[in-house]
Amino acid sequence: MTRAPQKRTVETRRRLIAAARQIIARRGYSAIRVEDVVVEAGVAKGTFFAHFADKDALMELLLGEEIDGLIDTMMRARAPRNAAEVTVLLMPLCDFIISERYVFDLILRHSGAAAREEIGPIARTFLRQVDAFGQWFASGTFRRDISPALLAEGVQAFATQAMALHFCALHGAQPLRSRLETYLKAWLEPPHKSAR
């Protein structure tokens, strides 16, 4: 029999998460130290790892929530009807992901369910995106020769590529926004007749 979680457990977990949020608010995601979190929460280090498999698990939780909120906002907007509008809608999410190199790396590392059996919070947001984008691409001026789901996967691929190049010294100059728009136009709205 699995017992119901004790009140104490819930409270401890809440304190750990609150402590982490506080530190992030003050000094950013990359400044998070497990040691600092447990001190702030007033628990021992071992307790942290009784609640989270590892440091990344907590970060996944926090980033997952943030991303989910951004996707919510994104989906509340009117469905985009072309690549340019898709780009505009994607920008807030991209801006958050590239806000810190550490955040980008962590999200990338966990975007694909990270070789574990269960899907983590971040991988879940990527699946949500595919579902959500799929709705957009079922109508509008987007190409119709491939499935909305495939189009959505491509959008993810290009967004990732654009964000990666944002961190590249050689490409950092061109704004992410314009690079992404170029990609998405070519992917979502290929010309009907080929001619270069």
Added chain:
Amino acid sequence: MTRAPQKRTVETRRRLIAAARQIIARRGYSAIRVEDVVVEAGVAKGTFFAHFADKDALMELLLGEEIDGLIDTMMRARAPRNAAEVTVLLMPLCDFIISERYVFDLILRHSGAAAREEIGPIARTFLRQVDAFGQWFASGTFRRDISPALLAEGVQAFATQAMALHFCALHGAQPLRSRLETYLKAWLEPPHKSAR
């Protein structure tokens, strides 16, 4: 004045690299410990960091060479004329990159010049690819409405996406090869007329 490097320096560096190669050959990339490398090379730990900025720098060097070799082989083949052929040519490189999760993560992390000024060995291989692919896409049955360089960037984006999904529990079932081919067909050979 910058003096010529001493013979001793060259020799130490050679020993460190040889030691790392040996450990990789025996137990794989993820098993590399700096401590083991310096013991095998017969030097102190500090010496390692006098030769390489950090552990990743050595890994970049080794992986960069490996990847360069694979690109060489790839470019020696006859230029592919369609998406399916591109996929076939890309597979050896992809197979190497996904051979270990650690390798994939590391390459991803450094594929975009990693926020540093100078371009690292891995980022360089990505630039090489764009150049190389560009030649392919200048002829053949590929779409011609966008530049070969842009097509090449897209191929990288899709290859990365396909490899990331390979590590995802939910998508691991579909072979990388077929997923990549689906992506590349849609990207490199969009239909002339839209119709789903």
Added chain:
DNA sequence: CCAATAAAGTGACCATGGTCAATCATAAAA
């Protein structure tokens, strides 16, 4: 209410990447 059992929490300890003041080796200058 008490003993028994299971869950939660603890902190000393470990693994590993990375730092740096001190020491040693080499080659150019005297």
Added chain:
DNA sequence: TTTTATGATTGACCATGGTCACTTTATTGG
């Protein structure tokens, strides 16, 4: 050859994520 300046090497030490045998606390059955 001796001196000197620069480059190379050393290893004790640090930072930080993570482990685990043990203690404390809660729940449950009698």
